[in-house]
Amino acid sequence: MLSRPRSTIARTARAFATLSLAAVLAMAGSVSAFAQNVPVVRDAEIEALVRDYARPIFKAAGLSGDAINIVLVNDQSFNAFVAGRRMFINTGALMTAETPNEIIGVIAHEAGHIAGGHQQKLREQLERAKTMAILATLLGAGAMVAGATSNSRGLAGAGMGVMAGGGEMAQRSILAYQRTEEMTADRSAIAYLNATGQSGMGMLKTFSRFQNALSLSGAQVDPYKISHPMPQERIANLEVLVKQSPYLDKVDPPTLQQRHDMMRIKIAAYMQGQAAASRLMRKNPGSLASRYGDAQMTYLFGNLASALTKTSALIKEQPKNPYFQELRGDILMKANRPKDAADAYARSVSLDPARSGLLPVSYGQALMAIGTPDSLKKAVAQINTGLGRDRENAAGYRYLAQAYGELGNIPAAELATAEGHFYSGDYKNAKIFAMRAQQSMKRGEPGWLRAQDIINYAPSGKKK
Numbered sequence: 001m002l003s004r005p006r007s008t009i010a011r012t013a014r015a016f017a018t019l020s021l022a023a024v025l026a027m028a029g030s031v032s033a034f035a036q037n038v039p040v041v042r043d044a045e046i047e048a049l050v051r052d053y054a055r056p057i058f059k060a061a062g063l064s065g066d067a068i069n070i071v072l073v074n075d076q077s078f079n080a081f082v083a084g085r086r087m088f089i090n091t092g093a094l095m096t097a098e099t100p101n102e103i104i105g106v107i108a109h110e111a112g113h114i115a116g117g118h119q120q121k122l123r124e125q126l127e128r129a130k131t132m133a134i135l136a137t138l139l140g141a142g143a144m145v146a147g148a149t150s151n152s153r154g155l156a157g158a159g160m161g162v163m164a165g166g167g168e169m170a171q172r173s174i175l176a177y178q179r180t181e182e183m184t185a186d187r188s189a190i191a192y193l194n195a196t197g198q199s200g201m202g203m204l205k206t207f208s209r210f211q212n213a214l215s216l217s218g219a220q221v222d223p224y225k226i227s228h229p230m231p232q233e234r235i236a237n238l239e240v241l242v243k244q245s246p247y248l249d250k251v252d253p254p255t256l257q258q259r260h261d262m263m264r265i266k267i268a269a270y271m272q273g274q275a276a277a278s279r280l281m282r283k284n285p286g287s288l289a290s291r292y293g294d295a296q297m298t299y300l301f302g303n304l305a306s307a308l309t310k311t312s313a314l315i316k317e318q319p320k321n322p323y324f325q326e327l328r329g330d331i332l333m334k335a336n337r338p339k340d341a342a343d344a345y346a347r348s349v350s351l352d353p354a355r356s357g358l359l360p361v362s363y364g365q366a367l368m369a370i371g372t373p374d375s376l377k378k379a380v381a382q383i384n385t386g387l388g389r390d391r392e393n394a395a396g397y398r399y400l401a402q403a404y405g406e407l408g409n410i411p412a413a414e415l416a417t418a419e420g421h422f423y424s425g426d427y428k429n430a431k432i433f434a435m436r437a438q439q440s441m442k443r444g445e446p447g448w449l450r451a452q453d454i455i456n457y458a459p460s461g462k463k464k
């Protein structure tokens, strides 16, 4: 299920720093005011797909691709950038791209910036993001906490600089570099696309569109267009490079295109409503993606019996698709059939090659809804599995706390509550619950130590 966490991105910069997203810790009052509005969305299917787009490119760029965290920002404008190991991508960019190749081209260009060391100039990263003031602020906060968590004062200091130095000086010095860096990143991008046997046409299409797009008054300006000036010369150079490639005419594999189509319809259905979803479905009526969209819309309208029939047909066609099972689980949960929902989620977990941390948490919620002591124990195990894969999923800790509570394990419930507050950026309550948990724990045991970490945590990066 595509979900908008209640808190959206609000809160943990630490989550950003250590690669999650459900929340972004507010580092300071001034940050939290901005942070409230960054609408991060979580979805196992889309995160896995974008990671699949990025992985070969990152590998070709010599970057470690194992731990790329995909941060989906629910924003209809076009933006995409990489910060540390996080690839931020707007749903608007995913919706704009008709093919995987168009997104992969943008990822390749961003990878070019990283491999070229451009990103080490964090100020430039700030510039890149400045049209999204919130993200820019969070990046500063994220860098700070990255420093804090690794106990590196230097990095923490750099983060501080990002936050403070977003002014004119930085802007002027950055503009001087920008043109060369963009050209360098384009060249690198083509090299990565060639190395992975992919065409640069999608990248050219995307960048040409930015060049041609007129700024209509009142229309939203894409942040990416502002951070990526597209002078005629640059597009011309890029076009030469793209057309030299032996992979010029290579198209995306049909299975990848199908996943892309399913992703776009899902974003439309959950985020943009029926009209947007119908528009996409009409382009390819009867396709698997269109029928997926139809099943989702039917579910979202609350027509559960019909949604179930439609989803079963999808499962029959792709029995190994974990996200069809997930949708089935969502429908069954809404229909108050937690046992059947648990079976569906169990299958989605076992079928998921991407090992998303979200699916075990959904499974755990269904097990909790069954409510027997045995199913509660299983719920705890599943939610812990999910959190093990995705440590900063603040919502997951809330379910975990509830499950422990129902089992009567109060110290564990208090520790989970502390974690949930911690990853939501509410350090005050995190510490209160961590101290409560410690009172019933043996000094030095793992839970006690984790509670101590939370108690000792100082968001400014200084140990107190």
Ligand SMILES: [Zn+2]
Pocket: 109, 113, 181, 182, 185, 228
């Ligand atoms: Zn660029």
